[in-house]
Amino acid sequence: MNDFISGGWGYYIATVVLLGIAWCLWLLFSQRKWLTKRTPGVVEDTGHVWDGDLRELNNPVPRWWTYMYIIMCVFGLGYLVLYPGLGAYQGALGYTSALEVKEDQQKQNVEVQPVYARFAAMDIPAIAADPEARVIGQRLFLNNCAQCHGSDARGAASFPNLAEGDSIYGRTPEALQTSISKGRNGVMPPMGANINAKTAGEIAQYVRSLSGLAHDQIRIINGKREYLNNCAACHGADGKGNKAIGAPNLTDDVWLYGSSEATIVQSILNGRNNRMPAQEHLLTPEQVRLLTAWVWGLSGGQDVTSSAAMSKTTAIK
Ligand code: HEC
Ligand code: HEC
CATH class of the missing domain: 1.10.760.10 (Cytochrome c-like domain)
Known part of the structure; x- marks a missing residue:
């Protein structure tokens, strides 16, 4: 997928990038005579003189610098072959930063699995009352929800107060879990x-x-x-x-x-x-469940429904 409005922009950008590198190489090539004509102790004088005896010399660029310059151009071309950078071209490796984040997240989710394992067998009120779960819930909230609902969960204009008072969609564990995992659009x-x-x-x-x-x-x-x-x-x-x-x-x-x-x-x-964005693509089902319990616990945990406050058997769809 590319973000350009029309396919032509991709070619335009690729052309600008390649011309840029070609221009860099041409610039170096056009200055090559300084590299070849090198007699020790003899330096070309530009003829510019300031304050009587301050002369401007035309010292050649050091050789190591020239090599580095060429290596960087070659590196740049290699990079553009392997990674995205040439307009809409995706790169031979198929790399995207979004994919990298996703892979990292999946790895992390596997790593934290044992932390959540203990809560799988508990119902929502039990999780809400568990001190360890409350600490994790609060952290999850601060990382994922506080930017909208406030660090005290009391909300702001257009962002509902989750800590107290009536709620729009209900404070049953089911309603909270749906709000969090599927998002809402009032x-x-x-x-x-x-x-x-x-x-x-x-x-x-x-x-x-x-x-x-x-x-x-x-x-x-x-x-x-x-x-x-x-x-x-x-x-x-x-x-x-x-x-x-x-x-x-x-x-x-x-x-x-x-x-x-x-x-x-x-x-x-x-x-x-x-709109409240759905969290199911950002958080694991276990994290959503912990947050559900945490938010439910904030309001003093009223509104327990007939489904025994969502026992462990409640599937998260
Ligand atoms: C089609 C359904 C619908 C109709 C008809 C409707 N509303 Fe609403 N109203 C909503 C929804 C949904 C929201 C919540 C919007 C949100 O989540 O931000 C809302 C929000 C509001 C709010 C904001 C409440 C707050 O807490 O700040 C007020 C006030 C309100 N409506 C008044 C009215 C009045 C007065 C009318 C009639 C003139 C009306 N609504 C007609 C669905 C409706
Ligand atoms: C980008 C802002 C944003 C983020 C991030 C966000 N929310 Fe929301 N949330 C909203 C908005 C806006 C609404 C109201 C939606 C509506 O009016 O329909 C809402 C509604 C809710 C509701 C329903 C409230 C009610 O009164 O019924 C719950 C529960 C909720 N959010 C919890 C969370 C949790 C937990 C997180 C973190 C995982 C979170 N939200 C992250 C913006 C956000």
């Missing part, structure tokens, strides 16, 4: 085409009233009607959300984006498209 469609700014403001006032925030008693009357028409399908008539499609609960004090009228109006008019 999509609220933009409704600016059907709802004008004034109505959006009224709906926002009504949404604020749902969680007991200060609101305008008059504007929420129309706001409620419009909410039921436009929003209830996803967020529920009672505003409690729908974990299956990731529509947040609007009746609590947990806000992904913020509770101000302006922010809610922005969600309504422009919609939201929020």
Whole structure:
């Protein structure tokens, strides 16, 4: 795969690279007479003189330097044959840095296997309570998740708080594990085409009233009607959300984006498209399981489901 928009760019770049090397060799060749005409003690004088007796000589380039120059050009050509570098040409060795990382990761995963072996037989609450698992879980979190969810897991605007409060998709071990391994993409469609700014403001006032925030008693009357028409399908008539499609609960004090009228109006008019990248290609199933337990443990471990908090038999698909 190459990143060029059209195949022509590959040839263009390859030509520039090869011409560059050819030019280097030509430059050396054009200066060759200094190498051959070498009488000890006699040096060509350029005739430039400064301050009376500061003369500019034309000393030949040392021989070792010339050889090094040629060797480097040959090395460069050899490198371009073996490795990618000539436009879209992949190189005879088929090397890619992505492949190298992947191989390193696989090697590492095999090495850490014994560390995780002990947890394979434990269910999620047991792992969440295990001191060693908590240390590993925290490290995994800091390395892989903290850049988005914060080092304290409390999130930020658009990044959910994993440590406390209600969650978008649910805090059952199953929901957490799916969020982590498959990723999530919360999509609220933009409704600016059907709802004008004034109505959006009224709906926002009504949404604020749902969680007991200060609101305008008059504007929420129309706001409620419009909410039921436009929003209830996803967020529920009672505003409690729908974990299956990731529509947040609007009746609590947990806000992904913020509770101000302006922010809610922005969600309504422009919609939201929020993506959590899938981790299943980056982490091993054992690591995902440990993280699931760690995140589950953060919230005090409520929400244990009927499946006995995902016993060891739960397959990670
Ligand atoms: C690139 C940023 C990013 C990274 C890295 C990331 N997340 Fe997320 N995560 C998000 C976003 C954004 C959402 C919300 C998705 C949505 O709104 O649908 C989310 C949602 C979640 C949820 C669901 C939250 C809820 O309220 O239901 C969990 C659980 C989660 N992430 C855990 C993790 C863990 C564990 C890691 C590390 C392995 C991680 N995330 C790495 C951005 C990220
Ligand atoms: C098709 C389903 C759908 C409809 C219809 C919908 N929403 Fe949403 N809404 C979502 C989803 C999904 C999210 C979460 C987006 C994300 O993960 O970032 C969301 C997020 C929000 C948020 C942000 C919540 C927070 O915690 O910051 C608000 C506010 C909101 N919606 C209000 C509304 C209102 C008001 C309407 C009606 C005008 C509406 N939504 C219609 C699906 C929907």
